Amino acid sequence: MKFATFKSAAAALTMMTAATGAQAQNWEPQGPVKMMIAFAAGGGADTLGRLLAEEIGTRYGWEIIPENAAGKGGLTMAVALKGEPADGHSIGVTVSEATTYAIQTMPNPPYQLDDFTYLSTLAGTQMGIIAKPSRGWETLADVIEAAKAGEQITVGAMSQRLADATYVLGKNNGVEFTTVMTGGGKASLNAVVADDVDIAWSAGAQTAAVKAGEITNLASAEVEPLLMQPDAPQVQDFNLPYDFGVKFIVVAPAGIPEEARETWQHHIAEILNDPESKLAQFTNRAFAGPVVVQGAELEALMQESYDAATGLLDASAE
């Protein structure tokens, strides 16, 4: 194919996408949209949600009212969102594990994976296990060493999954950690800074503190090295063969009208793909940049995350 042909084909394709985009924008909310954020004000999920609300408001004139429905690692919000009408006027901002992990631990889960429409991812975490450098630990190996020497190590975790992971980490390394639930957002970072816990899981809120040398990552809990500290070892090297990376996602109750779903996806993608948008800039600053996964691909990702959760649960139940 000649370049000119390619160019016109690409142009035609763009126009087609634009056309479907325009079609998708037929849907408009009738009145204010309720955005429920599954974590406390001030943290990563909260800022992502509020910036998304702001950008959609200025670009499309929609009135979005964010509110925090924090607690139980996203479960509170999911239960509340499930009860909302599936008409595109109620959305939630949460993390992928909220609808994949906790429900597998319950005899009577209040919702299932398919109770929600998964609209879009926003960003991925930079999950690490953090500590103050003044403690003298350089990697997770030093902490395990200290625990083996009899020191009681307290670990801050913001979700049931990470609490279980802490247990498995200890078990697989022949030690026992004391887990403290710290809540989402900056809470686990604050707990480490204030010496309330020894080490903690942190999903990206630690970036600035790490760059300032106030906090260090003892290990990356993603499958890849952390952007802020590429030399930190991987948790997988400590007999914890799982990916603890989490995606921040926008969800709606299952069964929202197809038009509404397409419009939401279109608007979210447009804002994330615009490097000038506040949302995209924030994802670059606090996480590893915007992540746009939507539609069937996102549903597959959720299923994958669900199956991985089953694996970790089996390991912690042994």
Added chain:
Amino acid sequence: MSPLEYVWAGVMAVIAGPAAFEIFGVGIPITLLMVFGGFLLGVVGGATPGLAGPFLMAVSLPILLSIFGFTPDALLPVLGFLVGVMKGATVGGSVPAILFNTPGTPDAMMTTLDGYPMAQKGQAGKALRTAHFASVSGDTFSDLVLFTCAPFLAIIVEAYLGFGEKAALIILSMAFIAAVVGVSPMKGMIAAFLGLLVASIGTGEDFYSRLSLGTEVLASGVPLIAAVMGVLILGEVLVAFENMWRERRSQSQIKEVAQSGDNHLSWKERKALMPFIGISALVGTIIGALPGIGSTLAATLGYATGEKMHKGPVKFGQGTPEGIASTEAANSAVSGSNLIPVLSLGIPGNVGAVFIILAAESIGGFNPGPTVFRFTTSEVNPELVIAFGLFTAMMLANIFNWVIGGRIMAACGIMSKIPNQVLLPMVLLLTLTAIYAQETSFVAIYFALAFAVLGYLLRKLRIPTLPFVIAFILAGNLEHAFRQAFAVSGGDPWFLFKSPMSLFFLALSVAVVIFFSRPKKPAANKAVEAERDA
């Protein structure tokens, strides 16, 4: 950034922040405008018997939120407006107290003692000027204490208190509030425990909805704003309706006296008032910093201290400016320092502070508590900038107060002529609208009405409502601190009693309740009754 740069950034956030409009090319910052608007509303509302600062704050909050949205840019204008209302209402309350012997706000109760006799002597102007001067001086002093103390207190708390100590500290503040508000600590405790009970509906870490009786309505918990406004404002409205119905035959006409006496307040006279203002401002500031003690007690104590100091020809209670100065300086000094526990611990000490916390929580991006005052040098701590922006807004409100507060007060006498049968339905309608605007669900209105009945019953049983509200707001923090303290201790059942600091806080909680349970002097009882009936 160095601490001084933070202070400067906070000042700039207000002054160089988003402009509302331009005059001759100079942008007028929106925050400045909002502080001014809040201040005006506060003075006028404070001068209207039946309205008060907390009510105005409660009703303005949802309206402000719908105007400014939920972005961090909204924080300073909204908080600025609320602070303006808080300060305006404090000076406004003295107007009807002086002119018509009816306090506009409960803390202006003691102002009537000397203000009204002065007005009868034809010296209303002088009395108003005295009240204004004392009030602004006390307020400014208290703000300065807040600016210096809050950051240090917050840093100490963050550095020395672990999970267990924080839980014990919350228990102490709740015990304190329960003990000092109202006639008996036991009634205060009933209210506080009721608040904890209501707050535990649908919350907690467990995966089932606690205490929801299996219903959908209760599963997501009680809506915060509906509960708070229902108990605080609607309950009060119900009581006021009942009183109107009882007193419908005894409508007395308010009489005005022609003003002919010396209405000027010279610099020499102001200087002579300074000792009274100074002592009262100190009393008010100390009392304000303790959670739960209202401005009414501060006013009473200020008045009593002033009375002991006074040696002039006109006795306290017969119309002397010193009496007004002692009262007003004390009750105004409360308004700054009662933000100390809010900003340093996240614990609201009075109703006004409750709405400051609600505003910050609804908008997001500013979580009052020890983490606000983290002077990070590498990266800007935006919450700290907001905190200093808030301080700047408070200072701006004081400047407005100094410059034009007196003139506005003089024009507000007319407000107390609004009859209750006109005012109360408006209050009711505005409150319900505000709740609906915030929650956008009719269920919230039902909750609000249910809590209105609760608020009414509490008042009828002479159980104070403030401990209920504050316990309701703090319950989540308390439970979280408990759980964390328990987890960190490795599951030790004695986790609360393990450190000397938390033992000290707990012992103090018990001591406070026992201390305030002893029989009280008649004067203190009177103040307490005024506060409770407020």
